[in-house]
Amino acid sequence: MKIVRAGECKTTAWKNGGGSTTEIAAAPAGASLDNFDWRVSMARVASDGPFSEFAGIDRTLAVVNGSALSLTIGKAAPIVLDRHSDPISFAGDTATSARLAAGEITDLNVMTRRGRFTHRLLRIRESRQCDFDDHDIALVLACCGKLELTFLQESVTLIEGDAAILTPAGNAAFQVAPELPADGCVVLLRECRSQAG
Structure with a gap:
């Protein structure tokens, strides 16, 4: 059993200023956003906007703190997620955008490289x-x-x-x-x- 304490995790601010991401764990060790096999992170989403696209990546997202997030995946109708919703899975290479319902939220994001x-x-x-x-x-x-x-x-x-x-x-x-x-x-x-x- 390997324990990862919250204080040990690295938090990085988004370039667009719309939030930050805290990486909890990823593999292989030292992997970047370009070459991970899997990655688990939490993001603080402070403003509306598009998600980064990740070619060849499958994603699952769950809201863990805050109010609600309206997610538009591709051309599908928006889906509203809150702390009581089931997680939602989608392809990282599908254009996705988020709109906050009432203030910033924190989400849990799981990503795996397709085929790996x-x-x-x-x-x-x-x-x-x-x-x-x-x-x-x-x-x-x-x-x-x-x-x-x-x-x-x-x-x-x-x-x-x-x-x-x-x-x-x-x-x-x-x-x-x-x-x-x-x-x-x-x-x-x-x-x-x-x-x-």
């Missing part, structure tokens, strides 16, 4: 046991408040912005227990493997 990794993003609003479900990596994030994570008889407390990175050990599951009204997210990552024959 796939991912799932799950919201955790109550205590539950989670399985890896044939994934190679699980990242547990405290989005708001405090949660307790237990894996292989080891327990750790994660506070807002902290994360833990887990890799499977046999059939062992992990337990995530938010201290209500806290909530968290679990990101499951699977490496794409070549099919024989």
